[in-house]
Amino acid sequence: MSRLTRVPGVLYGGDYNPEQWPEEVWAEDAELMREAGVTMVTVGVFSWARLQPGPDAWDFAWFDRLLDLLHAHGIAVDLATATASPPAWLVRAHPEILPVTADGVRLEFGSRQHYCPSSPEYRAAALRLTRTLAERYAHHPALALWHIHNEYGDHVTECFCVRSAAHFRAWLTDRYGTVDSLNHAWGTAFWSQRYSTYDEIEPPRTAPGPVNPTQLLDWRRFCSDALLECHRAEREALGQLSPGIPATTNFMSMFKALDYWKWAEHEDLVSDDAYPDPADPHAHVNAALNYDLMRSLKGGRPWLLLEQAPSAVSWRPVNVPKKPGLQRLWSLQALARGADGIMYFQWRASRAGAEKYHSALLPHRGTASRGWRETVRFGAELARLGEVTGTTAPAGxxxxxxxxxxxxxxxxxxxxxxxxxxxxxxxxxxxxxxxxxxxxxxxxxxxxxxxxxxxxxxxxxxxxxxxxxxxxxxxxxxxxxxxxxxxxxxxxxxxxxxxxxxxxxxxxxxxxxxxxxxxxxxxxxxxxxxxxxxxxxxxxxxxxxxxxxxxxxxxxxxxxxxxxxxxxxxxxxxxxxxxxxxxxxxxxxxxxxxAGVRPVLDGPEGVEATVRSGAQGTYLFVLNHNDHATRTPLTGPYAVGGTDLLTGTAVRDHIDLGPLGAAVLRIVTDSLGETGK
Structure with missing residues (x-):
């Protein structure tokens, strides 16, 4: 049983955006999901305008049918609160929701995340939507996980409007108390920057020269906290209305704008969106770094890879696809470093919009495509790795x-x-x-x-x-x-x-x-x-x-x-x-x-080795990031070998892997530290 949700085994699936498709396509999708071994999909991420087409208008009938259909096919739901993209009617009714840059430019509607984190109107509307969704679906049998918002800070990490200025002053008052304490902290004796009252303080907008560095540091702290306040309001509503259902928001790997140590305190489980570049020969090293961070944010507990690309993305200057086998290898890398779920953006490739060239588990060519064949094969492989879930990756x-x-x-x-x-x-x-x-x-x-x-x-x-x-x-x-x-x-x-x-x-x-x-x-x-x-x-x-x-x-x-x-x-x-x-x-x-630090294995260059362990045993992951075959000797506590869960074969003495190959060995260790079958 997965330690992330009540869904058994390794979670497998991706974002599903059925509002982009005629309803007759949904049944086909559900059947194909079952064929691919999908166990959970994320729905509703950008559905606000469809779910709430007006200030007091709601349309849940289509969403009811969708969740019922998924449940009937044995597919669990990661239900998003849909608050990342306010609808046009809300923006036109309250244009002050739109964020303002440091130069005083108000950003317009037409993309996503077009809101000021400090806006009372945005916060109230987002919380109302979250509560309405929770009241309606808290007990739906398909619901396995709440997905709050989406990628906080991806496009807007700060806003310099008058609402944000007032919020910043309140945050500073809570932090420093007296204005004299703030003057000391900010070193305002320099360049005659002393303040007499908090009302004189503004955000660090564009200025003639260098801005006070401590003001900028506090601004970074404030911006992270302001977005966290938005998240916590939705999280608390979900906790009240649907107790027992875990909640997460998707982090963006080692992201500078948000202090993920503070954010992780308010997550039931950590989830990550990771998009290593197939054109970068060192991408797998950077990915491992980010995955180790995700595992660490909750003290080593399993985490969820909530988004990755099955092949190419659409937002780099040059979007190189993943060659055959790379999607599988990089997904197993996340599992090797503590993930209990492997999810993607997205299930069915979009035909319109800014991400229509982004890859999907079900590509534009459909079931005749290479990508679809890899989707089905990998789903079958993940089904063999369920016993790994719940284990941890120890580090010295x-x-x-x-x-x-x-x-x-x-x-x-x-x-x-x-x-x-x-x-x-x-x-x-x-x-x-x-x-x-x-x-x-x-x-x-x-x-x-x-x-x-x-x-x-x-x-x-x-x-x-x-x-x-x-x-x-x-x-x-x-x-x-x-x-x-x-x-x-x-x-x-x-x-x-x-x-x-x-x-x-x-x-x-x-x-x-x-x-x-x-x-x-x-x-x-x-x-x-x-x-x-x-x-x-x-x-x-x-x-x-x-x-x-x-x-x-x-x-x-x-x-x-x-x-x-x-x-x-x-x-x-x-x-x-x-x-x-x-x-x-x-x-x-x-x-x-x-210091006595020893490697897991002493393998050839380009071979990654990690261990996950738990009450059910020890699992050795060996991943070959090379385009050529490798042989890795099994040494130390792993010398006796074990069973490769991917193939069911016994392995002893060494592991032979083909280009971009992988093995997951079950190595059971008894209480005396001896290794056996």
Whole structure:
């Protein structure tokens, strides 16, 4: 039984938009869904105008017939609240709903997500629709999951209208209390920006020059919270009217605009929309990173891949389709990293609209198409993997991710505009992925005991209380590896006393004397042969317990420390003062080996290996991302092999996989740690 809903096995299906089709097509769709092994579809995402064609007009008869039809064919429903696209009648009755840009331009109707998150009229109409849907369908036998809104922040993450300004002032009042406290936090003594009352404060609209950085940081916080308020209102209504039915909203992988740690607290289950680019040879690495985040947001619990493309998308400059086998491989990758459901956008390809060239489980050519054959084959394969659901993917390494720090790092007027969180993170993650080391993401306030190593590729903004947690972790025997430009500012974006790394100075055993960004196209060699690009720092050791692991070998920093290791308590803290790109792998190899971190398997390049485990057993996923065949030896606790659930065959000693091939081995482990059948 899936741990996500009451639907057994791995959830399989996609968005279904029957309002785009004559009703006689629905019966054909339901029959084809059953043929493909579909177990759940998402309906109603963009149905507001059809469900409520006027202020006091409702049309549910067609929706009743649809849900009844799906239920009769054994297909469960993920029912959307349909609030992502307000209908034209609402916008014309209340044009103030439309969002306003920082330049004062009001965006028009004709796309989607055309609303101000702070608009009382939008919120009231959305909540009314949500409550009406819940009252009508809470007990419908097809209902398995509530889908709130759709991709919050995809097109509109902020609005600068007068409603938003008033909401922002109220948010600031709750945060700071007195205006004097706000003036201190925002450092308004600079450039004569002091405020006498909250009424003088406006959103950070376009200004003659640089805008107050703490105001911008608070604006990012506010915008995330404003959208979360919209979500929570719908979530609370659903909880009251349909208790026992889980609710989710689809996240968008590692999305900068929304603090998903805060959002995940209000989800019954985490779901994600993921669209890796088939033209990117590293797309599967970035996808793995995002999937590890989704699993981590609820402390390792299974999550749902709610949207992906069966083949090509429609919104890139060049939309490359997925070659045969890639859709299957990438879907199994999500399962390998903790997903209990594999869903798509969408079921039947649209004939009109902005996404008519987007692929679907049932393509334009219908059942004669390659895509349809893959849809049916993969549905049959997923039916064999039901026992995997509910298991978890254990990780021995944690990466700290803090949205506050991300927002502060990428503010304007920094020593370098090239220091971007995702670009700093990717080579660290790629090194672990290549070595089959599974990673959890954690917020800066997380408990760290249980992890052999904690990595912080960048912690630009660091609060003293979170630094204290890191210090306690290292003092107690943990390994911390910290990247450059960390520990620079506090929660108000003020520079820490004494400069970087601020409250981590004693833990890392270094002080940063000066930031030394590297010009575009240039590189600085290190004594080890590695190269620094983008960034370097003039650092100084704080005492004899700080060892120099590597040094700069050219330029103004010649001979100065570049990488250090400090023994603190019974643990170790590394500081890497430069951006090393792929060269970070060698550093992590040495650090993680000392911490006892071991790979799942030592396979050939391009082969991904992960483990899911639970009361029912242990499952080893081996995925070949290469266009050629591979052989992966089975070692350690997996040496005895097991049964490949995809083929039903016994596997021992090694796994042979064809191009883009995959295996899912059932390896049952008893309480003594011995491996058997």
């Amino acid at each position: 390494v944690a990466i700290i991710l803090d949205w506050d720090s991300w927002w502060a790092l990428e503010a304007d007027d920094h020593p370098s505009a090239r220091m971007r969180w995702r670009e700093l993170l990717r080579p660290w993650y790629a090194a672990l992925h290549a070595r089959a080391v599974t990673v959890d993401f954690v917020p800066p306030h997380a408990r760290l005991d249980g992890y052999r190593a904690v990595l912080a590729p960048n912690l630009h903004l660091l609060r003293p209380e979170n630094a204290a947690r890191l210090a306690a972790y290292v003092r107690g025997g943990g390994l911390l590896v910290c990247g450059p430009f960390s520990g620079v500012v506090d929660g108000h974006d003020h520079i820490h006393d004494g400069g970087a790394p601020g409250p981590l100075r004693d833990v890392l055993g270094v002080s940063v004397d000066e930031f030394w960004p590297i010009p575009d196209g240039a590189a600085v060699p290190l004594a080890s042969g590695a190269e620094a690009t983008l960034w370097s720092e003039w650092i100084e050791r704080q005492g004899p317990d700080t060892e120099v692991v590597d040094a700069y070998a050219a330029g103004e920093l010649t001979g100065r420390p570049a990488i250090t290791r400090h023994f603190y308590g019974t643990g170790t803290a590394w500081y890497i003062s430069a951006h090393l790109g792929d060269g970070i792998a060698a550093v992590l190899d040495e650090a993680l080996k000392a």
